[in-house]
Amino acid sequence: MTERKRGESPPQLNLNVKRAAKSSPRSLKPSTWAPTAPKATTATPNVKKEEVRRYKNSFNDMLKHRNGGAVEASGDAAPLATSKEPMKEAGRVQPGELSQRVAHLESDLAAAKTEHEVLRKELEKERRYREADLVTIEELRQQLAEKGLEDHLLRQNHELRYRLMGLEEQLVSRGHVPHRTPERQKLEKEADDLSLRLHAAEKESSERLRQLLSLKSSISSLTRMESQVTDSDLTESFTQVANRVREWTVSNYRRARPSFDNLPKEVHFTLKTICPCYMSDIKNTDRLTLYQAIISDSLMQILGSPFIFGVPDTGPLAAIRPLAEQVQDSGSAYREWIRATIQALEHSAAHINIQREKEALLHRLCGDICHLLFNLTSTTITPNAQSALNSIFKDAVNLQRTLILQRARYQVLFFRNQDGAMAFDDCTMEAINDPNPSMEEDSDMDMGRTLKFCAFPGLVKYGDERGHHPEMRNILLKARKQNQRIEDILSTTQNEGEQIDAIAKIRGWFSPKEDSFYYPIIQDYLNDKIETDEAASKLFGPIDEKINAVKLDDVDFMDFWYSVIHSAKRLTFRMGDEVCSHAKLLDLLEAFKAHAIPNNETYNYLYQEMTDFDMACRSAYNDTPVPHSGFIHSEVAAWANMNFFYARVTQEKIRDLSFYAIFALRMALETPLADDAESTVAQQHDAHVPAAAAWISGCGHNLFRKEQDLSPSDPKQGNPARGGALWKGIPGFNKERWALWKERFAAVAEMQGIKESTRVVAKDAVEGMERSEAHELMR
Structure with a gap:
């Protein structure tokens, strides 16, 4: 038997080994214990080599000889505490019986392992069942919470219905009208019928509207009207450009006063074009509107162009603009030619040259305006302000392109009072401020009213959306004249109370x-x-x-x-x-x-x-x-x-x-x-x-x-x-x-x-x- 390490407890294995009938008693003399060499170094001539290495089962550690060897007790084994008799030597066991016992034990061990595996699988299955149960419990808890909320809403609904019934009873009693249940039931039934009919009508209307929109979309795609915009969109775009011009002017020149002394020739020519008698007609209160008119005069070079802005004046494309001016009165054929030519140019290599020329022209226009306003007001604007002005002009270019792509013909009106006595036309002109706001509406407002100068252009449409009926004329946006008195006052004072006082006078407040x-x-x-x-x-x-x-x-x-x-x-x-x-x-x-x-x-x-x-x-x-x-x-x-x-x-x-x-x-x-x-x-x-x-x-x-x-x-x-x-x-x-x-x-x-x-x-x-x-x- 191999030597057991000191301090280890003896194994508690019941091997049921039969002891010999006769055994010699153990000596009562104290024995001296001597350590034995490890089993690997102990000679075992009567044991086969492959069985020496067999340590898979615990009982092998207790066997020394396979073939009839004696089984010895461990040298350091303690006697049983319940027995006072000396330990006896184990008898010899027959080889056949030992093999049977080993086989039996191995079979039991295999069965135990199988049972252990089955139990492990059952435990794993129970664990999964428990997790599923926990999920189910959580879902039920949430459903109970929602059910509680629904119950609360139902109770609240019942309470509101009860209050409504009480209010109805009060109204009935207040009006001294007897409460007649059959009549009320009849009215309620009629109301329910009407509600159902209304719901059905709304549903049918929605369906018809969806079909109509789908039909309009189909017609639009078939007739290639993808570039057409509504009159309201065009009006809104024009208004936005006008507002941005006014805001830019107020932001940068609200404190600038014009000086008409010693003006360069080009400035004098521009002012005379806008207002021939500017030396005498332009008052201090007109200055902001005058600055807007100067910008609008330059914008007309963009908005009034018969072809897209940026076509070079030299080279192979130089002839397009004069040609467009000559044939622009040819009706729908001209509109189709314009659309086809623009699409062809924008998809060709010439588009790069047009873009380059457009950027150069915009830069020059903005520079001319800043130079003119500097000569007029001695005010230098910042680079950010110049960039904002350039952005306004780019929006005007996009607006002009939209106009010329429409099937209807649009005309941009910018009035120039070259005679100095142009009559005010209410049909095409919108007065920024009436000369006498206190006049009655039925008085002759046109008497003696003449144009001083135009602040922003107007827009007139000829024909319908498909370019037909050119005799039709629709004024979409009236031209704006003079300055707005309120805007002038707001630009000269920062005190809100004083601004409100001024507005009250102009508006005629109580x-x-x-x-x-x-x-x-x-x-x-x-x-x-x-x-x-x-x-x-x-x-x-x-x-x-x-x-x-x-x-x-x-x-x-x-x-x-x-x-x-x-x-x-x-x-x-x-x-x-x-x-x-x-x-x-x-x-x-x-x-x-x-x-x-x-x-x-x-x-x-x-x-x-x-x-x-x-x-x-x-x-x-x-x-x-x-x-x-x-x-x-x-x-x-x-x-x-x-x-x-x-x-x-x-x-x-x-x-x-x-x-x-x-x-x-x-x-x-x-x-x-x-x-x-x-x-x-x-x-x-x-x-x-x-x-x-x-x-x-x-x-x-x-x-x-x-x-x-x-x-x-x-x-x-x-x-x-x-x-x-x-x-x-x-x-x-x-x-x-x-x-x-x-x-x-x-x-x-x-x-x-x-x-x-x-x-x-x-x-x-x-x-x-x-x-x-x-x-x-x-x-």
Whole structure:
């Protein structure tokens, strides 16, 4: 037997080895232990070589001889603790019996391994089942959560239906109309039938519209109209170029004053071409429009070209332009020739030469304009400004190419008053400002009106989209003349309050009188020159004197209220301000309402009822922003400031002006907007959304709590609280309309093309509405 390492415990194997019948007792003398050599070095002459290496089974370590060898106990084996008798030697085992036992043990070991493998597979299968069960449990948990949400929504739906039924019963009882169930069921059935028919009609209409669009697309592809654009698109493109010219002029020359002394000959010739009597006719207020006219005069070299801009004047292509000028009156044949020639040139090697010539011509035109304006104003513009001007001219080149590719014929009109007395034509000319805005509409506006100079060209279309009926004439864009008085004033002052004052005069707003007694005092009060008590004494004292003198007709309450409202327009309103920008005006109104006439209580109602205040508010609400190639920022700001003032008056319960909230919110959020000749959808949102948001900021809590049906009791009264096209509910205030406003504010906040300030205002409005909702829950 091999030597066991010291410290190892004896093996606990039950080999069931039979011991010999007789065995010699172990000596009781203490034996000396001597280490034995490793088995590998022990001679075993009676054992085969291949069996010496057999160590696969544990019992082999206990066998020394295969063929009848004696089995010896380990030399260091300890006696059993339960036995006090000495260890006896094991008897000899027969070889056949030993082989059987080995075979049996090997069979048991193989069976155990097989069983172990089966158990391992079962365990793995159970593990997979457990993972699948966990996934199923998680899905069930989510379904239970969703089911809970659905139950909540169902309960909320039932509650809302219950409230609706209660409201219907109240309306029935209020109108003293008996509740007749059969009739109601009949009406409901008819309403359901109509709804089904409406749904079917809408579905059929959508399908027909889809078929129509598909048909139009097919017709367009068959008739090769891919390069044709609508008149509205052309008008919009022209308007954009005109606006960019005006903005570029204002940005770079708003402070530049022209000097007509010692001008070079080329400058004198250009000015005389635009305005023959420029020395006497051009006033200081006309300077910005004159600069625009100079740029437009150069643009006509592009827009008025009969062929694409950039064709060289020398070389083999030089004859194309004169040929186009000679045959441009030949009708549809000329249009087809133009289209085919342009397409051929753009797909040939000559296109590179045309592009190179176009860049050179644009560079020269921009340089000539900058040089001319420098001689006229002594103002040098920056390279960035020159790059912006070049970009405008490139857009004009693209616009000119679009025009000549159309089947209809378009003519660009730029009037030059060479005779010095060209009559003003309302059909083809658009006056930037009327000579006398106070004239009545039915007066003779054309009397004595003559053209001074043209600021930007107009556009006229001849024929239809297919080039037929050339006798048809449609003026798409009137030519613009003179300067815009408002733009001139805005370019000379940076103070928004002064800009609003100037706009009020030009627009004819409802505002204080020129010699108003009240307006200067209110301005001193707002500028912290006097306190509230002193302002009240100065304002109300003269009114009291006239009332005590029984001269009520001499009290001009309207001028007082116009002074207050116009002052509100001048106070900058911003979303999110913790301090109300109109707080001092509200304090003044509170003082007015609480004022008592000394020794004459009879007429205190004139103050308590705020005489003529409602009339003044209604009149001032007509001063909406006016579109004209967009909106003026200061005018939009004044509109929002006034709406915020109305909202704060309502929130502080000084006067209920909530009716105007519907006007502002309906225009901005309930009415689908569309591009028109004066403004785009984005510009319209920029103009109206701030005023609507002002109501949320100034009176959001009250508007959310307000539940009021403003349906007219008499059809003759009209329906001023009606909804826009996006609101089909009852006219008035309710939670559903509030939810629509909130949804529309969120949509505007994500809209492309609007100003960043408008997007921020819309986001702030959504947050303000959420605060109002939370505030109501906490009450």
